[in-house]
Amino acid sequence: METRDADELCALDATDLARRLRAREISARDVVDAHLDRIDRVNPQVNAIITLDAEGARAAAKAADDGPVTGPLHxxxxxxxxxxxxxxxxxxxxxxxxxxxxxxxDELVVARIRAAGAIRIGKTNVPEFAAGSHTFNTLFGATRNPxxxxxxxxxxxxxxxxSLAARLQPIADGSDLGGSLRNPAAFCNVVGFRPTPGRVPAxxxxNLWDPLxxxxxxGRTVADVALLFSAIAGPDPRAPLSLETPGDAFRTVTEIDLRGLRVAWSPTLGGLPIDPAVxxxxxxxxxxxxxxxxxxxEATPDLSEAEFAFRTLRANAFDVGFGASFDERPDAFKPALAWNIEQGRALTRSDVGRAVAAHSRVYQAGIRFFDEYDVLLAPVTQVVPFDVDDEYPREIAGEEMHSxxxxMRAAYHVTTLGAPAISVPAGFTPEGxxxxxQIVTKPRSDLFTLQVASAFEAATHHGRRTPTF
Known part of the structure; x- marks a missing residue:
């Protein structure tokens, strides 16, 4: 396949690609070959895909072409x-x-995506144990902004x-505790959707009772995100917090009229330092x-206890999840992660109990807030993409960052609301x-969140600006 033809296929929205694939207008082999070709040419510049199975992907593509249409992600x-x-x-x-x-x-989210017809080509890079909102590790190095x-x-x-921004794949799965779907989406001019906890069972x-x-x-568009969301959302009786609405309910994002919508704009989410460029x-x-x-x-929900609730519950989870491995191999953990585990170990039972109670109060304050407002708008990140060699920003608007x-507070304070939150491209700094x-709506109103985000996307088209390679 010629480079130009491959790049044209890779540039198509996932919804367009999926429609053509289901109609047999294009072949899965051509789509997979186009993306493998682009990965070969472009991925070395960004280091986004760190494991690749080209042979397995081509075999799966042939099976998809020779067999029946298997689902919405076929x-x-x-x-x-x-x-x-x-x-x-x-x-x-x-x-x-x-x-x-x-x-x-396969874990459940992977199994659901493959059952919907998607073809596995490899794995995408993460920070060590997904700790932090800058992707680097000692195995594969850092991922670079396209x-x-x-x-x-x-x-x-x-x-x-x-990988989405670089057109190496049309859809992508992720996870979000304190911003891990939203922060990278904001940095890379794509869409990242943190659904209501329970929509996608873990x-x-x-910890089947994890509320965070x-x-x-x-995806690169809200419609692409909705397509993938429809494949991974839905109940599972093994997950006690899973919500009953089937995934199919989210596949189509219909246009809504925003006239009369009550929108709260919170430019600092209650006083957080924000880079003037943002x-x-x-x-x-x-x-x-x-x-x-x-x-x-302008209005902001009461997030006064969000910091204590999130940081305490997160630190406790890190101790429980990684403590035993840390005791055996402390040298194998990056310093920031080791620090976070030690933070968890320093907690008392009373600390954790108070954090659970504080989280409950933040959630209830959010419910009251969304009785008054339909939508909350806020920054996703407090800074623009920073130097790839820095572990994290050391100051924001003159305020020192100690860890x-x-x-990441603009994202993880919103986490404590238990609400769906989406990052949508909003523009560029003069430096490009x-x-x-960040668009947030009341808990369980996931389709409405997608609809509001789609309306903003249609009015602005910031996501159509692509990186140059």
């Missing part, structure tokens, strides 16, 4: 996040402890976001909603760096 290539277990394919979690780990089974290869692609789904899991983490979809880009977002007929005013978590807008 023939679409996908590289799975390297924290999501894939049967028979190396899954490292970005850690040297698991450099040779090959799971025996819009500026000297900058971070964000994380922890940084390989996923960068299996297997050592969730898997979710990424604020300058996002200043146009409320006007877009006003021009679409919405009623916009690798501090600069992407900025994302």
């Amino acid at each position: 023939g679409l290539p996908i590289a799975f996040k390297d924290t999501h277990d894939t049967a028979g394919m190396r899954t490292t979690y970005g850690s040297p402890l698991h450099a040779d780990n090959v799971p025996a089974e 819009y500026d290869r000297g900058r971070s692609a964000g994380g922890s789904s940084g390989g996923a976001a960068a 299996l297997p899991s050592d 983490g969730t898997s979710g979809p990424m 604020s300058a880009v996002l200043a146009a977002a409320p006007t877009v909603f006003t021009e679409l007929g919405a009623l916009v005013e 690798y978590l501090d600069w 760096l992407p900025v994302g807008l």
